[in-house]
Each structure stands twice: as C-alpha cells, then as structure tokens.
Amino acid sequence: xxxxxxxxxxxxxxxxxxxxxxxxxxxxxxxxxxxxxxxxxxxxxxxxxxxxxxxxxxxxxxxxxxxxxxxxxxxxxxxxxxxxxxxxxxxxxxxxxxxxxxxxxxxxxxxxxxxxxxxxxxxxxxxxxxxxxxxxxxxxxxxxxxxxxxxxxxxxxxxxxxxxxxxxxxxxxxxxxxxxxxxxxxxxxxxxxxxxxxxxxxxxxxxxxxxxxxxxxxxxxxxxxxxxxxxxxxxx
Numbered sequence: 001x002x003x004x005x006x007x008x009x010x011x012x013x014x015x016x017x018x019x020x021x022x023x024x025x026x027x028x029x030x031x032x033x034x035x036x037x038x039x040x041x042x043x044x045x046x047x048x049x050x051x052x053x054x055x056x057x058x059x060x061x062x063x064x065x066x067x068x069x070x071x072x073x074x075x076x077x078x079x080x081x082x083x084x085x086x087x088x089x090x091x092x093x094x095x096x097x098x099x100x101x102x103x104x105x106x107x108x109x110x111x112x113x114x115x116x117x118x119x120x121x122x123x124x125x126x127x128x129x130x131x132x133x134x135x136x137x138x139x140x141x142x143x144x145x146x147x148x149x150x151x152x153x154x155x156x157x158x159x160x161x162x163x164x165x166x167x168x169x170x171x172x173x174x175x176x177x178x179x180x181x182x183x184x185x186x187x188x189x190x191x192x193x194x195x196x197x198x199x200x201x202x203x204x205x206x207x208x209x210x211x212x213x214x215x216x217x218x219x220x221x222x223x224x225x226x227x228x229x230x231x232x233x234x235x236x
Contacts, residue, residue: 006049006232010225013042017221021214033079040072050211050232061231063109064075070102071224092149092200094163096156103163106182108225110163113234114170114179124165131190135197146200153197160190178234185226192220 002010016039024032047068051061078095081088110116135157139146146153164186171179195216 002229002232003049006046006053006229009042009045009049013046013221013225014041016042017217021217024213030083033076033083036079037072037076040224042074042133043224044068044072046225047231049230050229053232054234057231057234060109060113060234063105063112064227064231067102067105067109067223068228070098070105074098074102089148093152096149096152100156100159103159106163106186106220107159107166110166110170110179110182114174114176114185116166116169116173120169120173121166124169126159127165128162131139132158135194139197139201142198143203144197144205146201148202153201157193160186160193164190178236180231181226182230185223185230188219188223188226192216192223195219220233 016035020032020035020039023035037157044065047061047065051057051065054061074095074097077091077098081095084091110122114120132154136146136150136154164183167179167182167186170176171183192215195212199212219231
C-alpha cells in the first residue's frame with residue numbers, strides 16, 4: 001500500500017490531468033500550459049516523496065527526479081510552439097532536447113543501479129536502433145514528413161527506445177519488478193510519442209484530433225507516473 005501522501009499526489013495529478021484535457025482538447029492556450037505544468041509537478045512530487053520514504057534509494061531516486069524535471073521543461077517548450085508560432089521550430093527542438101536529456105538520466109538510473117555492463121547493453125542498443133529505423137520507415141507509410149527534423153527525430157527515437165530497453169535489460173538481470181514497471185513506462189512513453197509524431201508531422205489534413213490528443217497525453221502521463229513511483233518500490 002502506498003503512503004497517503006503519495007496517493008494524494010497521484011489523485012491530485014489525475015484531477016489536474018482531466019482538467020487539462022477538458023481545457024485543451026480542442027484548443028491549446030496559456031491556461032492549459034499552466035495546468036499541464038502542474039500535472040508534471042505532481043509526478044516530480046511523487047518521485048520526491050518516494051525518495052523520502054526510501055532514502056536508501058537516493059542515487060536511483062535523484063536520477064529519476066532530474067529526468068522528470070527535464071521532462072517538465074520539455075513539455076513546457078513543446079506547448080510554447082502552439083502559442084508562439086513565429087518560433088515554433090525552436091521550441092520543438094528545445095522540447096526534443098530536454099526530453100532526450102531526461103531519458104539519458106532515466107537510462108543512467110537503470111545502468112548504475114542494476115550494474116549493467118557492456119554486454120548487458122548490446123541488446124538494448126540493437127533494439128533502440130531497430131526502433132529508430134522502423135519509425136523512419138513507418139513514417140512513410142503513415143504519410144508523415146519529418147523534413148528538417150529527420151535526424152533529430154531519429155536520435156530522439158533511439159534514446160527513448162534505449163531508455164525502455166535498458167530498463168528491460170535491468171529487469172532480466174536483477175528480476176526486480178520495479179525495472180519491469182520502468183520498462184512498461186518506457187513503452188507507454190514510446191506509444192505517446194508515436195501519436196505525437198502523427199500530430200506534428202502528418203502531411204495535410206487535421207493533425208490534432210481529439211482522439212490523438214487524449215491518447216498522447218494519457219499515455220505520456222501514465223509513463224511518467226509509473227517511472228516516478230519506481231524509487232519507492234525498487235530494492236537495490
């Protein structure tokens with residue numbers, strides 16, 4: 001059973017997320033950016049509270065918290081592209097960059113705390129490279145055009161898939177259920193970004209549908225909240 005304060009943070013986050021969906025499902029706005037930032041603050045709070053409950057997991061928990069903060073920054077930058085249209089490309093790049101850095105911290109948490117070596121990382125790297133290449137091929141079938149962002153999307157897809165696969169490798173090495181939860185969070189993150197890719201890069205038509213918006217945002221926060229809980233459950 002989770003401590004009451006973590007449960008309260010979870011309930012608060014879910015309530016704010018539903019508010020954000022209602023406020024922004026049809027039109028992005030400044031109020032939505034504020035509410036969404038608060039939803040992200042909740043998953044950082046969950047990671048912090050988890051760390052306070054299990055201070056012995058300090059190294060792992062701090063890496064998760066920093067990764068979460070970078071995710072919050074990435075979220076803020078990506079939302080700015082809908083508001084400051086003259087600088088949307090710059091905000092998109094900043095969003096990719098901050099999320100990518102956040103994933104590197106998540107990867108470090110798995111590598112350091114599961115004591116993964118070079119051999120343990122071979123399969124995750126192969127999987128990540130395969131996902132990045134497959135994403136490039138899939139985009140052509142889905143009528144998506146990455147244009148000048150092609151290499152950024154490729155690099156980001158590689159790092160995101162590596163985060164998921166590294167957590168999976170950590171689970172198979174340690175049999176620690178928290179790393180499995182971490183890997184599921186990574187898979188949800190990947191699903192969220194597949195939908196986000198359709199929103200950003202589909203040629204013509206109405207890219208931002210209500211369905212895409214809801215799937216993207218719900219899977220994204222499910223991912224972040226699962227990852228934020230891992231410092232509480234992990235046994236190092």
